Amino acid sequence: MSTTTHSPPADAPTERRSWLSGPAGRNLGLVVALALICVVGVATGGERFADLDNVLTILRLAAVTGVVAMGMTFVITSGGIDLSVGSVLGLTTVWATTLATQTMAEDVHWIVMVATALVVGTVAGLINGAIIAYGRVVPFIATLAMLAAARGLAEMISDRRTQPVSVSGFTDFFRADLLGIPVIVWIFALVAAAGWILLNRTTFGRRTVAVGGNVEAARLAGIKVQRHILYIYGLAGLTAGIGGVMMLGRTTAGTSTHGLLLELDVIAAVVVGGTLLIGGRGTIMGSVLGVLIFSTLTNVFVLNNMSTSAQNVAKGAIIVIAVLLQQRFAQRSKTP
Amino acid sequence: MVDADPDEAPTQRHEPRHGVDTDAAPDPHETTPPASAPEPRTSPTPPMLRMEGIVKHFPGAKALDGVDLDVVAGEVHCLLGQNGAGKSTLIKVLSGAHQPTAGRILIDDAEVSIAHPVAALGHGIATMYQELDVVDGLTVAENIFLGHELASAGFTQRREVARRTRELMARLGHPEISPHREVGQLPAAGKQLVSMARALSHDARVIIMDEPSAVLDAGEVENLFRVVRELTAQGVAIVYISHRMEEIRAIGDRITVLKDGRTVGRDLPADTPTRELISLMTGRDVEYAFPERPGVPADAPVVLDVEDLSLAGSFSGVSLQVRAGEVVGLAGLVGSGRSEILETIYGARRQTTGTVTVSGKRLRPGSVPTAVAAGVGLCPEERKSQGLVLDEAVYRNITLSTFARTARGGWLDEAAERRDAQQQAEALDLRPRGVDRAIRTLSGGNQQKAVLARWLVHGCDVLLLDEPTRGVDVGARSELYALVRQLADAGTAVLVVSSEIPEVLGLADRVHVVSDGRVVHQAPAQDIDEHGVLDLVMEGSAA
Incomplete structure (x- = not known):
């Protein structure tokens, strides 16, 4: 009796909880929500919704947000937040389309533009991480500062003008289809798969969960917490860079207004997906489903010629409901 | 000093006491003579x-x-x-x-x-x-x-x-x-x-x-x-x-x-x-069963050597040595600086002065990873907030210090982790035995065993235990005591902090009494009793 001291009444809700709020149960809820939106889509849009082209449109719409959401999932799982991803994405599109970069890309290969975007994004993320981990500034403030600074820098570089992509190889590649599916959707799928493996199968992912679950325990177990936090924000910056490349491919132009308010969509998708804002639990599948729910919803509203204002009201409602459900779970699991 | 007659104190210090009868509305500065002391106790009010x-x-x-x-x-x-x-x-x-x-x-x-x-x-x-x-x-x-x-x-x-x-x-x-x-x-x-x-x-x-x-x-x-x-x-x-x-x-x-x-x-x-x-x-009605102390051979090597360690505002001038196979206890009240001493040795706090040497190697101040790599393990005071990731599975908590070592090129080897954890679960008689459930569902004693198991998997030369039996019930305590002794017998140097004085006295070979951030006394555990320690920490804190 002495060593198995959890009381029976405490056990009963545990069982129920393990089914409903276990990873499978939570994702099942999201799948049901997505299915419901699709049912509404078919009922109101019929052929226009169920069409393959429309499905690809939804996925293309989801791709950029989805890739950035993968990095954000790591940040939020570690107990942090990154408000700067939208601005950083904008900055990467501008930097990759500057005259210098494009000239170099024409001479060498369009991969130079891609590399530029990825490096700019990663460096911005590492700066966030360094300020948070070593400067001990709370993530909200540090990334809020980057949100302002990166957008400002993008405006300075581009002089607030749209910079079209003139390297034809670049646009050819990113606007192409592979096996009938757009390249940027493939990229989304690859990044999601890599994110899942990184979170669930590597020491990096384990450290992320440990830092988010109990930073003090992680530190006292010998994990280099500060360095890990640096890497996590670097990763978020990298995904913003990838998102920037995809955005360039989709729009064929770089501008400082790319990714405006993207951070809100990304955070909403991750949180709706079931990653706890307090950290310690993250789900890549959930984030993917969260992104798909929002993009499908947008699609249904557009097909029905409903205003973006109505869309935003629906989005807001979904976020509140999801977070309320999440809090109930967190409260129950936090009471000893 | 240890055996100073505690009865002395009251006779020397007769302080003004006032009546408890409010109806009498006593002047606060009036001093009731000690002779009338028993009277107000059996108060009519x-x-x-x-x-x-x-x-x-x-x-x-x-x-x-x-x-x-x-x-x-x-x-x-x-x-x-x-x-x-x-x-x-x-x-x-x-x-x-x-x-x-x-x-x-x-x-x-x-x-x-x-x-x-x-x-x-x-x-x-x-x-x-x-x-x-x-x-x-x-x-x-x-x-x-x-x-x-x-x-x-x-x-x-x-x-x-x-x-x-x-x-x-x-x-x-x-x-x-x-x-x-x-x-x-x-x-x-x-x-x-x-x-x-x-x-x-x-x-x-x-x-x-x-x-x-x-x-x-x-x-x-x-x-x-x-x-x-x-x-x-x-x-x-x-x-x-x-x-x-x-x-x-x-x-x-x-x-x-x-x-x-x-x-x-x-x-x-x-x-x-x-x-x-x-x-x-x-005077407790439950006597804990403490394991026997085999005695540490005089030639056992010093594994942990702490010299003149100080942390501003917390403790100062702490020097102590722990030999292989020895259990050294730090006794003192909450706030006396005991926990801070352990945390500083471990690198979780950065000392103001002094050095920590483990097996002849000097540790870098304020670096936990260095201490862990040198074979130092800490079971922290606040198990839940400092020791465990509560929502995670038992095995992941046990392997929190070693998952990177069992991993190959960054890829986790969860099978090896489960095996390591399961092995310790058997060895420590963790109940329930399964290592896949969330650790929050375990009792305090079993959670503490899981933290210990972490360092057993890791392999430690020095084990720092901060309040190892806090929130642990009587039955599990004896088990934990036996475990600590087993570890020492296997050659681990153990430094244990506890505010339960009998625990320190029963478990340790040598005891250091800490009061107000200083080691005020040290003695073999057999040579000092609970009253002696309490005298030192209670009366000593006023000095």
Whole structure:
């Protein structure tokens, strides 16, 4: 009796909880929500919704947000937040389309533009991480500062003008289809798969969960917490860079207004997906489903010629409901 | 020194005591002769506050198991007990933070239920917690009326608030503290006055003071006593918690002693001999089974060598050595600096001066990874907040220090992790045995075993144990003691901190007594007894 001291009444809700709020149960809820939106889509849009082209449109719409959401999932799982991803994405599109970069890309290969975007994004993320981990500034403030600074820098570089992509190889590649599916959707799928493996199968992912679950325990177990936090924000910056490349491919132009308010969509998708804002639990599948729910919803509203204002009201409602459900779970699991 | 007669103290220190009969309205400065001391104890006045048979269960632990307490108006009622005796839980029950599982609380002979902190204030019970609960950024007046602001139509009545604050501060003997002063600028004693004024602003009839002198220096303690005497003269009852005997003798009227969640001594006069109080506090009916000490061979190598270690504001000049196969105990009260010593050795805090050497290798100050790599493991004091990732599976908690080592090129080898964890689960008799459930579902004792298992998987030359049996029930304790001894026998150097003195004495080969951040005594565990240690830490803390 002495060593198995959890009381029976405490056990009963545990069982129920393990089914409903276990990873499978939570994702099942999201799948049901997505299915419901699709049912509404078919009922109101019929052929226009169920069409393959429309499905690809939804996925293309989801791709950029989805890739950035993968990095954000790591940040939020570690107990942090990154408000700067939208601005950083904008900055990467501008930097990759500057005259210098494009000239170099024409001479060498369009991969130079891609590399530029990825490096700019990663460096911005590492700066966030360094300020948070070593400067001990709370993530909200540090990334809020980057949100302002990166957008400002993008405006300075581009002089607030749209910079079209003139390297034809670049646009050819990113606007192409592979096996009938757009390249940027493939990229989304690859990044999601890599994110899942990184979170669930590597020491990096384990450290992320440990830092988010109990930073003090992680530190006292010998994990280099500060360095890990640096890497996590670097990763978020990298995904913003990838998102920037995809955005360039989709729009064929770089501008400082790319990714405006993207951070809100990304955070909403991750949180709706079931990653706890307090950290310690993250789900890549959930984030993917969260992104798909929002993009499908947008699609249904557009097909029905409903205003973006109505869309935003629906989005807001979904976020509140999801977070309320999440809090109930967190409260129950936090009471000893 | 150790055997200094504790009975000496009361005879030397007869402090003024005042009657408890409020009807008599005694002058606070009047000193009742000690001869009449027994008289006010059997007070004719009915108790203002009475607690009967209070029981409080927590999952897996019985914090209170039948506590009786009666407090009469105008007295200073001292609550004594070792750490874990249930004082804090009792306070929380009284202040409405916890609900008792069983028992009655009566105020003026009418049964009441104290469902939440506001209800406690409504009944005139105010609590001053050990950690000062003032808001630094607000003014004195704002702090005092926090939560019950005087307002009319939503506007705070600044002038009235200021007037009442001045009144309260004057009543506490400090009219010079302005109501508009920012509390953050006040010294600790000033903050305490604000906290006390807040208690009074609720028209408190009972004020609970949890170690109020802990943050004060000698002069400030005198002022605290003066205020306490004035309050009791006005009929306010004080429930006073302190480890310092001389304070209890100075202002106490009656003493209630708690042990293992029960009242074991009631209605004791404040001049009860120290020895008698200590035996009430410690004489336990459950004797823990401690493993045998095989004795450390004289030629065993020194594994942990701490030299002149200091941490500003916490402890200073700590030197100690632990040899392979030896268990060294640090005994001392909460706040004496014991935990900080362990954490500094481990690199979780960065020392101001001094060095830590493990197996001849000097550790980098303030670096946990270096210490871990050198074979040092720490089982931290707060298991839940410092030791475990509660939502994660048992095996992941066990392998928290080793998953990177079993991983290959960054890829986790969860099969190996489960195997390692399962092996330790068998070896330590972890119950339930399964390692895939969330660790929060385990009992305290088994959670502690999981933290130990982490270091067994890792392999340690030095094991630092901070309160290894806190929140662990009696049966599991003996198991943990046996485990620690086994580890030592296998050549590990163990340094253990505990506020339960018998635990240190029973488990360790050598004991260092820590008081106010200094090692005040060290001796082989057989050569010192519990009373000796308590004398050192209780009387020594005043020195």
